[in-house]
Amino acid sequence: MRSYLDFEKPVAELEAKIEELRALADSGNAVAIGDEITHLETKSRRALSDLYTALTPWQKTMVARHPQRPHFVDYCAELITDFTPLAGDRKFGEDEAIIGGLGRFRGESVCIIGQEKGSSTETRLKHNFGMARPEGYRKAVRLMELASRFDLPVITFVDTAGAYPGIGAEERGQAEAIARSTDACLMLPTPNVSVIIGEGGSGGAIALATANRVLMLEHSVYSVISPEGAASILWRDPTRAQDAATAMKITAQDLLRFQIIDAIIPEPAGGAHRNPKAAINAAGDAIAASLQDLAGLSPVEIKRARADKFLAIGRKL
Structure with missing residues (x-):
């Protein structure tokens, strides 16, 4: 329904x-x-x-959070063949908010990592609503190191309100884990492409989205904090989330204009949740085009291009 x-x-x-x-x-x-x-x-x-x-920025936020919007497991099932999930960070345990492994994307071997929110009460609890703990980001680092060793491109899918802020996560080094995941993205000698498919929230998103190419679905959002959180801090009134969403410039259209992302992936009329297969195929085409653009670059050129991209943010406006 x-x-x-x-x-x-x-x-x-x-x-x-x-x-x-x-x-x-x-x-x-x-x-x-x-x-x-x-x-x-x-x-x-x-x-x-x-x-x-x-759509207003707040309405786009609502669309990005739509419960029937396709999630990472849907993209993985449609776009990746021979997917072999890999679990655990080899330090503490497994985190279900981040799923990753090896597979084939249109015939090419890749490493794929994504944040999964879940689509039912049971799966949302299992995946902690897409909010990863430190072991999730350390697992991502392990997978990126594996990709580096075997010369595999890395594709990441971002969909999270942010990293999990619980006491246990902070005790186990949440900020350090996010920083190391971001560093692993920057140091990858192979191409990496990141797609924001829903919410791209704070450092929890950047830990996977520091890529050669950052793509956003048309009605996704990407921000340093949720509109509700920003409203609580700025005005001490979470009901002003709509004002915060507008002020923060969190839409794909704004972020492309600011050169923070590289391209917008069009969604079917009415959003990705109305035609998930079409949205997923469009994302696949955009990923393939991005990987093609990066093909032939040496490891040094790949790392330099990625570093230059992020260093240039805010300097050309």
């Missing part, structure tokens, strides 16, 4: 009416209403297009 966001109410009403008319037509208790259904479908598509053409 489709879940609608608050601002999608006009579309929800139209689609409910369409389903009602279809049920009547199927029951055989109504006169021919095919033309009316076609008219309402056209009206619904137009309303949906108009809504998603003019």
Whole structure:
């Protein structure tokens, strides 16, 4: 069953009416209403297009958090063949918020790492809502070192509200683990491409998104703090999250303009959750194009290009 966001109410009403008319037509208790259904479908598509053409930053945040939006496991299942997950950080334990391993992307061997939020109550608890603990980032470092040893490109998928802020995580060195993961990204001698598929929250996202190419889905967000957190700090009022979302410039369109990301991946009309397969295939095409752009560069050139990219942020504006 489709879940609608608050601002999608006009579309929800139209689609409910369409389903009602279809049920009547199927029951055989109504006169021919095919033309009316076609008219309402056209009206619904137009309303949906108009809504998603003019989304506010807060509305984009809501879309990025949509529970039916495709998650990392969906991208992995669709884009990666022969996937072999690798677990544990060899220091403390396994963290289910970050999934990683080796596989093939369009015939090429790759290392793939992603943050998984979960799609049901059970899986959300299992994956801790995509909020990784230190062992998750240390596992990512282990995988990147493995990729370096076997000369494999690294593809990362970012979807997290932020790193887990619990006491245990802080006791085990959360900040140090994030810093080492960021450093591992920077020092990779092989190409790395990162895709922000939902929320890219704070250092928890940067730990995987320090890449040669950073891509964002059209309605994803990327920020140093959540809008609610920023509103609580700036105005001591979390209800002003909409104001914070606008002020922070967290949308893909803003970040491309500031040259913080490299490209925007278009989403199907109505967001990735309305047509997950199309969104995933578009992401696959963008990843393939990015890897092709980086093919042929030496390890030294790859590292230099990555470092120059991040050093240049904020200097060309």
